[in-house]
Amino acid sequence: MNNLTSSSSPDSNHRSTSLPAWMRDAGPASGPAWRSGVRSKNSAVQRTIEGLAAALITGVFSEKIASRPGRLQKMDPRAKTVSLLGLLLIAALVRQPLVLLALYAVTLAAARASLVSLRFFIKRVWLFIPIFAGLIVLPSIFNVVKAGDPLITIWNFGHEVRLGPWSLGSSIAITKQGLTGASILILRVAVSVSLTVLLAITTRWSDLLKALRVFFAPRIFILILSMTYRYIFLLLDIAAEMFTARRSRMAGPASAREDRRFAAASMGTLLGKSHALSEEVYAAMISRGYRGEALTLSKFHMRRPDWLLALAAAATGAAAIGADRLLG
Amino acid sequence: MHIPDGYISPQTAGGLWALMVPVWYAAGNKVKRTLQARQAPLVAIGAAFAFVIMMFNVPVPGGTSAHAVGGTLVAVVLGPWAAVISVSVALVIQALFFGDGGILAIGANCFNMAFALPVGGYYIYRLVAARSPLGGARRWLGAGIGAYAGVNISAFLTATEIGIQPGLFHTASGTALYSPYGLSQTIPAMMLVHLTAIGFIEFAVTALAVVYLQRGHQELLARGPAAGGGFRIKPFIIGLLLALIFVPLGTIASATAWGEWSPDQIRQRLGFVPNGMSRFAGLWQGIIPHYGAGGNFWSSAPGYLLSTVLGLAAALGLALLIVKLIRMAGRHE
Numbered sequence: 001m002n003n004l005t006s007s008s009s010p011d012s013n014h015r016s017t018s019l020p021a022w023m024r025d026a027g028p029a030s031g032p033a034w035r036s037g038v039r040s041k042n043s044a045v046q047r048t049i050e051g052l053a054a055a056l057i058t059g060v061f062s063e064k065i066a067s068r069p070g071r072l073q074k075m076d077p078r079a080k081t082v083s084l085l086g087l088l089l090i091a092a093l094v095r096q097p098l099v100l101l102a103l104y105a106v107t108l109a110a111a112r113a114s115l116v117s118l119r120f121f122i123k124r125v126w127l128f129i130p131i132f133a134g135l136i137v138l139p140s141i142f143n144v145v146k147a148g149d150p151l152i153t154i155w156n157f158g159h160e161v162r163l164g165p166w167s168l169g170s171s172i173a174i175t176k177q178g179l180t181g182a183s184i185l186i187l188r189v190a191v192s193v194s195l196t197v198l199l200a201i202t203t204r205w206s207d208l209l210k211a212l213r214v215f216f217a218p219r220i221f222i223l224i225l226s227m228t229y230r231y232i233f234l235l236l237d238i239a240a241e242m243f244t245a246r247r248s249r250m251a252g253p254a255s256a257r258e259d260r261r262f263a264a265a266s267m268g269t270l271l272g273k274s275h276a277l278s279e280e281v282y283a284a285m286i287s288r289g290y291r292g293e294a295l296t297l298s299k300f301h302m303r304r305p306d307w308l309l310a311l312a313a314a315a316t317g318a319a320a321i322g323a324d325r326l327l328g
Numbered sequence: 329m330h331i332p333d334g335y336i337s338p339q340t341a342g343g344l345w346a347l348m349v350p351v352w353y354a355a356g357n358k359v360k361r362t363l364q365a366r367q368a369p370l371v372a373i374g375a376a377f378a379f380v381i382m383m384f385n386v387p388v389p390g391g392t393s394a395h396a397v398g399g400t401l402v403a404v405v406l407g408p409w410a411a412v413i414s415v416s417v418a419l420v421i422q423a424l425f426f427g428d429g430g431i432l433a434i435g436a437n438c439f440n441m442a443f444a445l446p447v448g449g450y451y452i453y454r455l456v457a458a459r460s461p462l463g464g465a466r467r468w469l470g471a472g473i474g475a476y477a478g479v480n481i482s483a484f485l486t487a488t489e490i491g492i493q494p495g496l497f498h499t500a501s502g503t504a505l506y507s508p509y510g511l512s513q514t515i516p517a518m519m520l521v522h523l524t525a526i527g528f529i530e531f532a533v534t535a536l537a538v539v540y541l542q543r544g545h546q547e548l549l550a551r552g553p554a555a556g557g558g559f560r561i562k563p564f565i566i567g568l569l570l571a572l573i574f575v576p577l578g579t580i581a582s583a584t585a586w587g588e589w590s591p592d593q594i595r596q597r598l599g600f601v602p603n604g605m606s607r608f609a610g611l612w613q614g615i616i617p618h619y620g621a622g623g624n625f626w627s628s629a630p631g632y633l634l635s636t637v638l639g640l641a642a643a644l645g646l647a648l649l650i651v652k653l654i655r656m657a658g659r660h661e
Contacts, residue, residue, distance in 0.1 A: 044385040051383045058426060085431065092338040092432055095505055129332050129427065140508040148502060181504035185334060188506075192333030193427055200425050208424065220356070220368065221417075227372035228379070228417050229425070235373075235380045256387035263386045264536030267398065271377060271405060271537070272545045278373040285369060328499075 044259045045247050052240040059233060065201045070114030072202035072309075077211035079306040083313030084199045090317040091191040094324040097180065100187035102323070106316055107194035114202050125197055130190040137185050141178035148175025205229055210300070231277070238273060242266050329397070329486050330422065330437055333430025335507045336489055337497045344489070345435030351412065351443050358409040374406050374414035379421060386529050396533045397482070399441060400449030400475035404538065405548050408450040415442035436489055440482045449478025462549050463542045472535030476527040480519070483526070487511070487518035 066073060072080060091103055111121040139145045142154075150173035160170050199208070209226045213219075246262060254262070333341075359371060381398040403411035416438045422428035429437045456470030491511035494504040507514075541548050 044387045047385040048383065051385065052380075055383060055426065062425065088333065088431060089338060092333065092341070095499065124427075133332070133334065137508060140504070145513075146504075146508060177501055177503040178508070181498075181508045184503070184505060185507065189332055189334035192430055192432070196333070196423070196427050196431055200427065205425060218356070223368055224372045224375065224413070224417055225420065227368065228375040229421055231373050231376035232379050232421065235376045236383075239380050239384075259387040260532055261536055263384050263396070264533045265540045267381050267384065267396075267401065267533065267537040268540030268545070270380065271401070271541065271548065274373045274377040275370075275405075275545075275548060278369040281369040281373065290368075 043253065044256075044263065045243050045250075045254075048263075049240060049243045049247065052236050052243070056233065056236050056240070062201045063204060065114075065116055066204045068115045070116065070202060072110060072114040072198065074305070075309050076300050076302050076306040077203055077207040078214045078300055079302060079310045080203060081199065081208065081211040082214060083310050084195050086317055087313055088192055088195045090320050091188060091195065094320055095184070096324050096327045097183045097187055098327060099320050099324045100184065100191055103191045103316075103320055104187060104194065107191060107198060110198055111194075114198070116198075116201060121194075121197070124201075125190060125194045129193050130186055133189040134182070134186050137182040141174050141182050143171070143173045143175050143178070146175065146178055148177035150174070151176045151179060227281075231274075234277075235270065235274060239266065239270060242269065329441060329483060330419075330429030331433040331440075331486060331490065333432050335430075336433060336436060336493055337506050338432060339497075340489055340493070341430075341432045341436055343435075344439045348416075348435045348438050348443065351439075352416065355409040355412040359413060362407070362409075370406070371410055371413050371417070374402055374410060375417035375421075378402050378411075378415050379418040382418070382422075384533075386533055396530055397441060397445060397479055398530075398534070399446040399482075400453065400471060400478045400530070401534045401537055403446035403450035404453055404471050404474070404534075405541075408447045411446035411450065412443055415446055418442075436486075440485045440489070444485055445478040445482040448481045449474035452477045462546050467542065467549060468535045468538040471538040472531040475530040475534035479530045480522050480527050483518045483522035484515070487514040490514045 087103070087106075091100065094100060094103075108118065108121070112118060143150055150171070153171050153173040156171040158170065203211070206226065209222050209229070212222060212225075243266070246266075378398060381401070382395055384396060384398075386396050399411060399415050402414055406414060419429060419437050419442055420434060423431050423434050423437070451474075453470040453474035456473055457464075457467050460466035488511065490507045491509065491514035493506040494508050494510050497505040499505065509517075538549065
């Protein structure tokens with residue numbers, strides 16, 4: 001079964017979005033003017049185009065994985081949503097780094113069983129959020145920032161060192177509490193992001209939205225969510241076109257002032273377009289018989305494997321809580 | 329400003345969910361009444377707009393760039409309650425599909441960015457813009473000031489939610505279970521950046537966008553305030569008086585109240601006793617342990633001054649909201 005795991009890297013097969021590759025590359029093809037200025041590579045226009053393209057790619061690529069015949073994809077969206085969100089809550093409650101590590105292993109196994117390439121999964125999860133959490137939490141492992149029992153003493157002054165009104169104490173050390181706290185935070189963030197990503201990439205968004213009904217989300221809310229999701233991609237496209245058009249009209253780097261004006265003017269234009277669009281969509285809905293009540297087709301059926309998954313998730317949760325109590 | 333899962337405890341996250349549910353309910357009713365069947369497409373596309381503009385990079389002096397939140401702009405155009413729902417929906421989609429901000433933390437993120445930010449920003453916009461003509465300078469100035477205040481209120485709430493974590497949730501040995509930084513660290517860290525940089529970006533972008541709308545789409549600016557009826561100054565005088573009452577309370581709260589109730593809660597939760605109390609008595613001086621007789625900056629005058637200014641901003645927003653609610657209730661009678 002694992003042989004089916006996609007070996008092709010995600011980078012090679014998700015370029016089929018609206019933006020051609022040359023627009024996203026900051027290579028020489030993007031024109032000499034862009035390479036001369038100091039800001040050329042990091043221009044705000046360029047970065048916005050890249051960000052918008054990345055969001056489009058994420059959306060398209062998630063749908064691609066969601067249509068693979070993996071373990072989680074086959075599950076009833078309601079069972080899957082409840083199970084994964086339940087585990088998310090458990091991951092928020094436990095206090096032992098080891099238990100969090102075990103939960104992380106469970107998410108990796110689930111990803112593998114769902115035909116998600118582990119390389120892609122780990123990259124998608126760890127890039128930015130947990131690594132960022134690690135950077136944020138780093139200072140807190142030192143006794144200078146947060147008090148605790150010294151574990152590894154890095155520098156011993158031998159006397160109290162003062163910087164004006166501040167005292168740095170007599171040594172710089174990594175503390176036991178700081179290190180444990182940091183590993184708990186990073187692991188907890190990683191497990192949470194893993195569970196969220198698993199849910200997002202193994203469920204078609206229309207199914208996920210319908211599954212939210214389980215959590216008593218009002219129908220109108222689901223309707224708005226699904227319309228929003230659909231129009232995000234349209235507006236992303238429009239915005240990417242505006243920024244690309246802007247970039248192709250530029251003969252040299254613009255000043256930050258001009259770029260700010262452009263960002264604000266784009267927001268204004270986009271707002272005008274969005275508003276006109278909503279009027280048109282409303283007219284289209286009315287002419288198709290919409291009267292303010294949203295109706296959805298719901299054809300979910302809980303089958304044996306769905307109950308088994310829910311049971312497995314419940315068992316994992318119970319084991320995690322049990323182990324947490326035992327270790328603590 | 330999106331809080332990921334893991335930074336705040338499920339207790340805090342759950343509490344903010346509980347706070348947001350009635351807000352969503354009230355906003356939903358309000359929007360339903362004013363927009364009727366039109367609400368779904370308008371709010372949905374407003375949410376899509378809110379989502380997309382959060383991805384715009386705005387150049388910042390110094391050669392780098394930052395993202396704008398844009399919630400105040402959405403509120404200026406759609407009205408505050410539709411903005412609450414639109415920005416909430418955008419945040420839910422960011423959390424569910426793009427992993428931006430946690431799922432358990434949706435309540436917290438919505439409270440900060442979809443409720444406090446657009447509502448605070450909007451009422452400050454109304455306060456400044458009052459009945460000035462749609463094309464006038466007070467409109468864009470008001471939107472800009474509202475955006476500046478809104479994003480700072482939101483940042484302050486975020487810093488507070490993260491900052492109370494180590495005090496409330498840690499093991500007996502003092503290991504933090506969630507974010508390890510206390511209020512004395514999170515508030516200066518967040519507020520310095522927002523008061524001096526990000527706030528001004530929001531100001532510039534929102535004001536410029538309103539100027540743009542004034543030139544080409546003035547009818548969009550008429551929608552929000554006009555739908556709410558005429559503007560009266562009296563409620564805002566009451567609001568200011570309320571703010572004056574809240575401000576000293578806010579100062580006390582930041583200086584002592586946290587230090588008072590934190591140890592109690594911990595004792596309740598963990599059977600934690602006096603030596604922890606002494607640790608927590610120093611919560612506000614905790615940026616550097618073993619501090620000398622000189623104390624440290626954030627427990628000194630500038631630190632308190634900063635928290636007072638922030639308390640004023642937050643309380644003003646809250647007071648304006650209360651006044652609005654009173655007015656709404658009065659209109660129904």
